[in-house]
Amino acid sequence: MTTTGRTDSGRTDAGRTDAGRTDAGRTGATRAEICAVACADAWRGAGEVLAHAVGTIPAVGVRLARLTHSPDLVLSDGEAFLMSDPPPLGRTAAAGGTIEGWVPFRRIFDILSSGRRHSMMGASQVDRYGNQNISAIGDWRRPERALIGVRGAPGNTVNHRTDYWVARHTARVFVPAVDVVSGVGNDRARAHTSTSLRFHNLGVVISNLGVFDYDERGRMRVRSLHPGVSADEVAANTAFELDASAAGTTRLPDDHELELIRTVIDPTAARDREVPG
Amino acid sequence: MSLADVSQQIESGMTIGIGGWGSRRKPMALVRDLLRTDIKDLTVVSFGGPDVGLLCAAGRVRRVVYGFVSLDSIPLDPHFRAARENGSVATSEYDEGMFVAALRAGASRLSFLPTRAGLESDVMAMNPQLRTVASPYDDDVYVAVPGIRLDVSLIHLNRGDIHGNGQYLGPDPYFDDLFAMAADRCYLSVERIVATAELTAAAPVQSLLVSRLFVTGVVEALGGAHFTSCEPDYARDEPFQAAYARAARDEQSWREFTERFLAVDDAGYQGAVEELRASAAAAGGKP
Numbered sequence: 273m274t275t276t277g278r279t280d281s282g283r284t285d286a287g288r289t290d291a292g293r294t295d296a297g298r299t300g301a302t303r304a305e306i307c308a309v310a311c312a313d314a315w316r317g318a319g320e321v322l323a324h325a326v327g328t329i330p331a332v333g334v335r336l337a338r339l340t341h342s343p344d345l346v347l348s349d350g351e352a353f354l355m356s357d358p359p360p361l362g363r364t365a366a367a368g369g370t371i372e373g374w375v376p377f378r379r380i381f382d383i384l385s386s387g388r389r390h391s392m393m394g395a396s397q398v399d400r401y402g403n404q405n406i407s408a409i410g411d412w413r414r415p416e417r418a419l420i421g422v423r424g425a426p427g428n429t430v431n432h433r434t435d436y437w438v439a440r441h442t443a444r445v446f447v448p449a450v451d452v453v454s455g456v457g458n459d460r461a462r463a464h465t466s467t468s469l470r471f472h473n474l475g476v477v478i479s480n481l482g483v484f485d486y487d488e489r490g491r492m493r494v495r496s497l498h499p500g501v502s503a504d505e506v507a508a509n510t511a512f513e514l515d516a517s518a519a520g521t522t523r524l525p526d527d528h529e530l531e532l533i534r535t536v537i538d539p540t541a542a543r544d545r546e547v548p549g
Numbered sequence: 550m551s552l553a554d555v556s557q558q559i560e561s562g563m564t565i566g567i568g569g570w571g572s573r574r575k576p577m578a579l580v581r582d583l584l585r586t587d588i589k590d591l592t593v594v595s596f597g598g599p600d601v602g603l604l605c606a607a608g609r610v611r612r613v614v615y616g617f618v619s620l621d622s623i624p625l626d627p628h629f630r631a632a633r634e635n636g637s638v639a640t641s642e643y644d645e646g647m648f649v650a651a652l653r654a655g656a657s658r659l660s661f662l663p664t665r666a667g668l669e670s671d672v673m674a675m676n677p678q679l680r681t682v683a684s685p686y687d688d689d690v691y692v693a694v695p696g697i698r699l700d701v702s703l704i705h706l707n708r709g710d711i712h713g714n715g716q717y718l719g720p721d722p723y724f725d726d727l728f729a730m731a732a733d734r735c736y737l738s739v740e741r742i743v744a745t746a747e748l749t750a751a752a753p754v755q756s757l758l759v760s761r762l763f764v765t766g767v768v769e770a771l772g773g774a775h776f777t778s779c780e781p782d783y784a785r786d787e788p789f790q791a792a793y794a795r796a797a798r799d800e801q802s803w804r805e806f807t808e809r810f811l812a813v814d815d816a817g818y819q820g821a822v823e824e825l826r827a828s829a830a831a832a833g834g835k836p
Contacts, residue, residue: 352720365720376721377570381646385665407642408633412675418633420624421617426644427666453671460669466683466690468665 273320301525303480304329304543305533306498309525310478312336314392314435320344321432322354322375322383324391328538328546330437331361334392335537336529352376361538384424384431387471391428392435395477397450400492400512402474403457404429404436405450412452425454430461433473439546441479443511458490480547481506483522487515494519550766552582552815555736558766559583559701562611564592566652566697566732568704568725569777572598572621572785574717576705576738578773580604581818584811594697596648596724598777599793602626603811605638606803614641614697616648620790627797642675643667647694652724654696655731663691702732705774706758707782708748709739713764714757716748719780722758729763738770740782772819788829789822 301309311333315323318337323345325334335358338345347355353365354373365371375383383389396419397405406425410416428434434455438445453460461472477484482497494506494516503516525533533543556579559565569575580600590611595601597618604610606628618629632638643651646666654662663682673679673692682693704725707718715737717725729735737759748757773779776786776793796806810821 374720377723378649381649384646407671412642412671414636415633418625418630420619421615421642422644422670422672423617424645424666426668426670426672427646427664429670430665430668452675453669456669464669467688468668468690471665 301530302544302547303498303500303549304547305525305530306522307478307480307547308332308336308533308538308543309529310483310496310498310522311392311437312340312529313523314476314478315342315345315390318342318345318390318433320346320388322346322348322389324348324389324393324428326391326393327437327439328361328542329439330392332533332538332543335361336532339532339536340529346373348375361540361542380424381427384427387432389428389432390435391432392437392478393425393428393455395436395438395445395455397445397447398436398438398477398492399447399450399457400514401457401459401490402436402455402477402486402492403450403453403460404455405452407452407454409451415451422452422454426456429456429472429474430469431471433475435475436477438477438479441481441506441509443509446510446512448512458486462490481509482519484514491515496520496522498522499524550736550768552578552738552768552770553585555579555703555738555766555768556582556586556588558734558736559586559588561588562590563588563700564594564698566699566702566728567593567595567597567600568702568723568728569598569600569774570596570721570723571617571619572777572790573721574705574719574723574725574774574779575600575777576703576773577775577777578770578815579703579705579736579738579768581811581815583609585814594652594699596645597626597629599626599790602628602793602797605629605632606797607811608637610638612639612641614643614648614651616643616645620794622785622787622790623794627794631797640675642672643694644670644672647672647692649724649727650694651697652727652731654694655698656727657696658698659696661693661695664694665691667692667694697731699728699732700734702728702735703738704728704735704759705738705770705779707740707779708743708752709737709759709767710745710748710761711742711767712745713737713759713761713767714745714748715739715759715764715767716752716756717758718752718756718782719778726758726763729759732763734765735759735763736766736768737764738768738773740769740771740773740779742767742769770815775819775822786822789825792825
């Protein structure tokens with residue numbers, strides 16, 4: 273059941289850009305903090321679902337979402353516990369927090385099949401339709417570089433909403449075609465002929481340069497550029513064409529969010545090690 | 550039973566399941582004993598960690614069937630990575646949920662179980678034997694994940710009795726009960742063998758993960774999951790795991806690691822681990 277009974281407006285980052293910008297000069301939000309807030313906004317309106325966040329900035333973002341606009345989000349400690357009061361960043365339940373449930377690994381697969389989960393995964397490669405690769409670079413039969421394997425990406429992407437986080441936006445990550453489809457993209461999902469892929473739902477891709485979503489044809493486009501990033505810079509670091517014609521500017525953290533990030537969620541600034549500057 | 554008694558039950562060419570998860574509660578003492586034999590051509594089925602790495606490094610593996618192979622604090626086992634990149638092992642890379650379905654089907658003696666996981670991903674291309682199945686009730690189509698039957702499973706738990714009733718005391722059972730049930734024979738190592746009545750004297754009955762119904766033999770192996778974690782008895786030995794991963798960098802350092810830690814019996818291994826720990830403490834830092 274919900275904690276508060278309130279419904280979320282599902283508001284996106286768009287309309288808040290200009291108000292935030294004035295704030296920004298005053299508070300001096302870093303790129304990492306802007307990314308963390310963009311990640312938090314990916315969960316806006318998600319409701320009462322298990323939030324799965326891979327990477328430091330998504331982990332900051334999901335805690336921020338939980339503490340601000342999305343109190344019904346369910347967080348785990350990355351081990352076996354659901355946390356109503358999350359442990360410190362990167363630590364397990366043993367480091368503190370309040371346990372509200374038990375989720376051994378076996379139960380994760382039950383929850384993701386139920387659809388009540390929302391992931392933000394990493395991507396070693398992602399293409400314009402949101403196909404994602406974390407398995408291997410080169411031919412999977414004998415890869416040039418073995419990566420971590422498909423892990424849960426095939427199951428996540430066909431069962432519940434999945435977003436991606438890329439800490440370093442380059443043309444080697446944003447590629448024309450991924451080497452191994454671990455996470456299923458929009459073109460493949462749409463080509464599928466049975467009703468089994470009706471839960472496929474790619475949301476956004478967030479990088480150190482901007483926030484990206486998908487157009488009606490399922491192709492990636494620029495939703496917003498982080499302050500100080502140009503469309504040219506994104507284009508130069510992306511190996512496929514990206515429509516930036518409707519791009520806004522990513523909103524800045526407000527004072528309350530900055531205080532939460534800096535003093536409550538990530539006091540040791542682990543976020544700066546993932547996105548410097 | 551002893552560790553060597555278990556190894557004697559395993560033959561080249563077998564399909565063996567290894568319990569635990571990544572670098573957590575792996576039956577490492579049993580795996581190290583396999584390295585003391587000349588068993589080879591194994592098909593290893595595992596949520597892989599250093600168990601898969603050690604067997605690959607020793608050239609004992611023909612195929613690995615896995616949901617992943619990770620050391621947790623180090624994203625990828627270096628030996629498995631090398632085996633992938635030099636093409637020395639065949640692989641069946643599954644989505645993690647598909648992997649669980651394969652074990653569940655095997656445990657229930659079903660030829661397959663349906664999952665959505667895998668549809669339209671390259672898991673289908675990487676495993677060309679995989680087929681889909683159409684629902685008889687609606688317009689859904691699923692991946693028909695074939696059940697995996699194991700000749701032998703190896704698992705490690707915190708406590709057990711001499712009859713093969715096994716108990717976990719940490720936060721996560723992982724999938725060791727499924728590994729036991731999907732295998733023709735399962736061998737269980739435990740930190741301590743205790744009287745049956747003692748099992749439920751100190752811990753809830755829900756901690757009794759594996760029944761003797763599914764266990765062929767029990768071995769007492771104190772520290773038997775080292776260097777993986779065996780909560781709450783001990784955490785992962787991170788300095789040792791780092792040393793293991795570093796040793797994979799070149800032939801010379803791997804030969805030294807092998808001579809020091811693997812070309813010895815279990816007491817020799819535990820002694821060498823103690824020695825490493827003591828010299829690290831004396832140096833006041835990492836080994």
